[in-house]
Amino acid sequence: xxxxxxxxxxxxxxxxxxxxxxxxxxxxxxxxxxxxxxxxxxxxxxxxxxxxxxxxxxxxxxxxxxxxxxxxxxxxxxxxxxxxxxxxxxxxxxxxxxxxxxxxxxxxxxxxxxxxxxxxxxxxxxxxxxxxxxxxxxxxxxxxxxxxxxxxxxxxxxxxxxxxxxxxxxxxxxxxxxxxxxxxxxxxxxxxxxxxxxxxxxxxxxxxxxxxxxxxxxxxxxxxxxxxxxxxxxxxxxxxxxxxxxxxxxxxxxxxxxxxxxxxxxxxxxxxxxxxxxxxxxxxxxxxxxxxxxxxxxxxxxxxxxxxxxxxxxxxxxxxxxxxxxxxxxxxxxxxxxxxxxxxxxxxxxxxxxxxxxxxxxxxxxxxxxxxxxxxxxxxxxxxxxxxxxxxxxxxxxxxxxxxxxxxxxx
Amino acid sequence: xxxxxxxxxxxxxxxxxxxxxxxxxxxxxxxxxxxxxxxxxxxxxxxxxxxxxxxxxxxxxxxxxxxxxxxxxxxxxxxxxxxxxxxxxxxxxxxxxxxxxxxxxxxxxxxxxxxxxxxxxxxxxxxxxxxxxxxxxxxxxxxxxxxxxxxxxxxxxxxxxxxxxxxxxxxxxxxxxxxxxxxxxxxxxxxxxxxxxx
Numbered sequence: 001x002x003x004x005x006x007x008x009x010x011x012x013x014x015x016x017x018x019x020x021x022x023x024x025x026x027x028x029x030x031x032x033x034x035x036x037x038x039x040x041x042x043x044x045x046x047x048x049x050x051x052x053x054x055x056x057x058x059x060x061x062x063x064x065x066x067x068x069x070x071x072x073x074x075x076x077x078x079x080x081x082x083x084x085x086x087x088x089x090x091x092x093x094x095x096x097x098x099x100x101x102x103x104x105x106x107x108x109x110x111x112x113x114x115x116x117x118x119x120x121x122x123x124x125x126x127x128x129x130x131x132x133x134x135x136x137x138x139x140x141x142x143x144x145x146x147x148x149x150x151x152x153x154x155x156x157x158x159x160x161x162x163x164x165x166x167x168x169x170x171x172x173x174x175x176x177x178x179x180x181x182x183x184x185x186x187x188x189x190x191x192x193x194x195x196x197x198x199x200x201x202x203x204x205x206x207x208x209x210x211x212x213x214x215x216x217x218x219x220x221x222x223x224x225x226x227x228x229x230x231x232x233x234x235x236x237x238x239x240x241x242x243x244x245x246x247x248x249x250x251x252x253x254x255x256x257x258x259x260x261x262x263x264x265x266x267x268x269x270x271x272x273x274x275x276x277x278x279x280x281x282x283x284x285x286x287x288x289x290x291x292x293x294x295x296x297x298x299x300x301x302x303x304x305x306x307x308x309x310x311x312x313x314x315x316x317x318x319x320x321x322x323x324x325x326x327x328x329x330x331x332x333x334x335x336x337x338x339x340x341x342x343x344x345x346x347x348x349x350x351x352x353x354x355x356x357x358x359x360x361x362x363x364x365x366x367x368x369x370x371x372x373x374x375x376x377x378x379x380x381x382x383x384x385x386x387x388x389x390x391x392x393x394x395x396x397x398x399x400x401x402x403x404x405x406x407x408x409x410x411x
Numbered sequence: 412x413x414x415x416x417x418x419x420x421x422x423x424x425x426x427x428x429x430x431x432x433x434x435x436x437x438x439x440x441x442x443x444x445x446x447x448x449x450x451x452x453x454x455x456x457x458x459x460x461x462x463x464x465x466x467x468x469x470x471x472x473x474x475x476x477x478x479x480x481x482x483x484x485x486x487x488x489x490x491x492x493x494x495x496x497x498x499x500x501x502x503x504x505x506x507x508x509x510x511x512x513x514x515x516x517x518x519x520x521x522x523x524x525x526x527x528x529x530x531x532x533x534x535x536x537x538x539x540x541x542x543x544x545x546x547x548x549x550x551x552x553x554x555x556x557x558x559x560x561x562x563x564x565x566x567x568x569x570x571x572x573x574x575x576x577x578x579x580x581x582x583x584x585x586x587x588x589x590x591x592x593x594x595x596x597x598x599x600x601x602x603x604x605x606x607x608x609x
Binding site for chain 2: 004005006007009011014017021022026028029030035036148
């Protein structure tokens with residue numbers, strides 16, 4: 001007769017219930033325990049059920065478990081460091097994410113991280129040789145780094161200006177920002193990729209009879225939808241003075257915040273149009289210290305001093321509210337109080353992670369100073385070093401990340 | 412005054428040694444009866460009881476209210492009238508006596524002490540689940556069969572903590588998985604890809 005243990009894990013329903021309650025990292029570990037568990041987890045319904053449960057627990061906005069920091073100067077390595085946000089995650093993690101690429105011929109970087117999927121931009125640095133199998137031109141890759149690399153979507157760059165006599169040239173903007181829109185709770189799974197390109201001014205010569213056409217510097221927007229499996233150009237009214245800079249993705253829209261000229265706008269990926277953000281009540285000597293997103297809400301820090309407010313945008317986009325007060329003069333490292341050495345470089349804010357009252361962890365600010373990335377708890381004022389980057393310049397490419405079981409494969 | 416309050420008031424007045432004496436035969440088995448029930452029965456207002464029969468044919472008498480509050484299956488049986496108080500007992504052929512007694516203990520405690528503060532309840536739960544792993548799995552199957560939501564959540568939480576922070580070899584040992592079923596190549600691939608799990 002079966003032992004009670006065998007009866008329990010032999011029962012598919014009971015085993016599923018046990019696995020559904022585990023955090024994502026442990027589920028991935030359980031995939032390696034035995035073949036039976038692996039096939040149960042890989043079954044198409046399980047990742048979706050697990051994701052629904054997880055999102056339900058966090059009110060549809062799970063908190064990030066790590067920050068991804070790209071080592072730009074380290075071009076050979078081409079990888080993103082994973083900086084875990086919580087102490088107990090340190091020991092059992094991978095250190096880096098990177099694509100399996102022929103490092104000499106390609107350059108890759110993470111453009112965006114959305115709900116557990118990463119969007120990479122892959123650019124050949126030289127002409128790929130005729131014999132290399134993976135000889136593709138510029139393209140994007142979308143994959144779930146927590147699961148094995150088999151399921152990866154390859155997206156070639158869209159075609160350039162169709163009116164141009166250069167015909168099939170690819171979309172090659174001077175500045176490119178790309179965003180991945182992935183809403184995991186929608187069935188069937190679908191995603192969108194939005195590109196914002198700052199195009200060079202250029203002159204096209206159509207021949208002696210026709211003459212020149214001058215294309216002014218302009219912004220072009222391209223959209224890829226997994227439902228149509230194709231790129232399309234988005235034509236809409238562009239706000240004045242819009243520049244393609246790093247925007248913040250939140251709730252299906254990409255936001256750019258500018259303090260001057262009341263010029264903060266956002267692009268809605270469903271309605272495919274621009275709209276304005278409400279103005280922030282004016283503060284003396286304001287500068288944009290931090291503009292970011294966490295768990296479906298936008299946050300803004302406007303002051304360079306050690307005591308400041310964190311503004312949060314209301315859910316209906318009606319106004320900004322000063323939601324948290326931070327006093328960096330109050331901090332300790334668990335043993336003794338700390339003080340900033342204010343004569344040296346000011347600190348930078350990399351991220352703000354807020355937690356609800358019911359959750360165990362505290363809301364925290366992720367700061368950077370003197371080559372160290374640190375977390376500062378808003379509740380107990382504790383400062384903890386998360387990792388050392390040994391570089392003085394502020395890391396520019398920071399992405400919040402949490403693991404997911406869902407994958408988007410080439411179907 | 413509600414019957415439950417009367418019962419608790421009486422139990423507060425009685426000395427604990429009295430419970431050892433209160434045994435009565437029910438359906439061919441001897442069942443321990445809390446003294447307050449006997450007193451109430453003597454007073455002429457018995458609380459409604461139901462009979463649960465384990466796989467070993469042992470009968471347990473328990474307050475209907477207690478089981479109806481916790482077990483969806485028993486609640487449904489009583490509501491749709493398939494249970495007759497005078498004569499029938501509910502046969503639970505897949506639950507042995509030891510497990511059934513534990514389940515009844517859990518439901519009874521949580522009904523009678525539902526006003527206690529959270530910490531006390533959690534401490535009691537932790538003590539309650541201080542059993543060997545076989546006992547835990549038996550409880551899980553019983554709670555699953557009877558559909559007792561809060562006991563199930565409690566046991567799943569305990570199993571989750573058993574796995575937390577363990578390496579794969581330890582997990583295989585905990586669940587008695589002797590043959591993992593992967594080919595040597597697959598196992599090698601897993602170890603290469605996730606070295607921190609092993």
